[in-house]
Amino acid sequence: YYNENTIIFLDGAYVPAQQATASLYNQTMHYGNGVFEGIRAYDTPDGVRIFKAKEHYERLQYSAQVMHIDLPYTAKELELITYKVLELNGLKDAYIRPLVYLGDNMSLTPTAQVHVVIMAWEWGNYLGDKLLKVRTSSFQRPNPKSCFVEAKVVGHYTNSILATTEAKNNGFDEALLTDAAGFVAEGPGANFFMEKDGVLYTAPLGNILAGITRATVLELAKELDYQVLERLFTIEEVKQADSAFFCGTAAEVIGIAQLDDFVFPMEWEDSIGAVIQKKYKRRVAHNEYQNVYI
Ligand code: PMP
Numbered sequence: 001y002y003n004e005n006t007i008i009f010l011d012g013a014y015v016p017a018q019q020a021t022a023s024l025y026n027q028t029m030h031y032g033n034g035v036f037e038g039i040r041a042y043d044t045p046d047g048v049r050i051f052k053a054k055e056h057y058e059r060l061q062y063s064a065q066v067m068h069i070d071l072p073y074t075a076k077e078l079e080l081i082t083y084k085v086l087e088l089n090g091l092k093d094a095y096i097r098p099l100v101y102l103g104d105n106m107s108l109t110p111t112a113q114v115h116v117v118i119m120a121w122e123w124g125n126y127l128g129d130k131l132l133k134v135r136t137s138s139f140q141r142p143n144p145k146s147c148f149v150e151a152k153v154v155g156h157y158t159n160s161i162l163a164t165t166e167a168k169n170n171g172f173d174e175a176l177l178t179d180a181a182g183f184v185a186e187g188p189g190a191n192f193f194m195e196k197d198g199v200l201y202t203a204p205l206g207n208i209l210a211g212i213t214r215a216t217v218l219e220l221a222k223e224l225d226y227q228v229l230e231r232l233f234t235i236e237e238v239k240q241a242d243s244a245f246f247c248g249t250a251a252e253v254i255g256i257a258q259l260d261d262f263v264f265p266m267e268w269e270d271s272i273g274a275v276i277q278k279k280y281k282r283r284v285a286h287n288e289y290q291n292v293y294i
Contacts, residue, residue, distance in 0.1 A: 032155020160188035190248030
């Protein structure tokens with residue numbers, strides 16, 4: 001992720017990653033109370049562009065707010081800082097990781113001291129580019145009554161690590177998790193879509209992270225005149241679908257070959273997912289129809 005030349009943003013300064021330090025008494029490390037984002041920048045014909053920076057930084061602000069964290073920067077300021085980090089590191093296609101972590105506090109109360117770090121590095125597609133073998137997880141996504149599932153909170157990701165590890169230990173590439181009521185929710189770090197009879201289905205908001213890529217897929221599907229239903233469905237229904245895919249900032253759009261021992265009957269190239277995948281790549285890498293925010 002970094003070497004002796006890497007520069008990160010930390011609390012108002014651009015500093016070498018190798019010299020940045022954090023206290024071992026910080027509340028984020030002990031109790032998982034911190035918030036973060038996962039963003040991508042692309043080398044477009046118009047120059048380096050952060051895809052949907054506004055949406056990502058507004059989600060970071062939402063995550064901070066529900067966790068009682070006082071984020072000392074506006075979304076716009078964070079966007080400008082991020083462009084500076086990319087420039088200082090000579091990065092064009094990059095994954096960007098803003099992390100808001102807290103100061104020393106060993107009690108379970110809000111922490112006044114807030115640290116903001118923004119790092120970036122080159123990162124290929126998180127789930128690779130081959131069709132995935134997915135396993136239904138024995139772990140469910142956190143109950144929305146036990147936390148804010150729509151916030152990207154550090155501690156929530158222990159659930160994702162358990163699910164990913166279980167899938168990999170059983171010879172699969174990725175996990176698919178249900179929600180606390182047993183309906184299909186999402187992957188450990190990506191949202192899920194399936195296709196059946198020419199219609200796309202995805203879980204409604206409420207039990208899942210409101211993915212920014214999911215929102216982009218909904219936009220693209222609308223532009224392409226595909227019908228999408230945001231509704232609850234079961235693992236059994238997925239096993240009657242024609243095709244399926246995951247989508248997320250790190251993974252982009254990636255097709256799924258099978259769920260458990262069920263192989264999706266449609267060739268990926270013939271699926272709506274493949275059309276969306278191509279259109280997504282064009283949108284992010286060619287800066288196509290992006291909101292001009294800067
Ligand atoms: N679900 C979870 C649990 C995630 O961690 C992510 C990645 N942030 C996503 C879905 C996809 O969200 P996005 O498209 O905003 O990256």
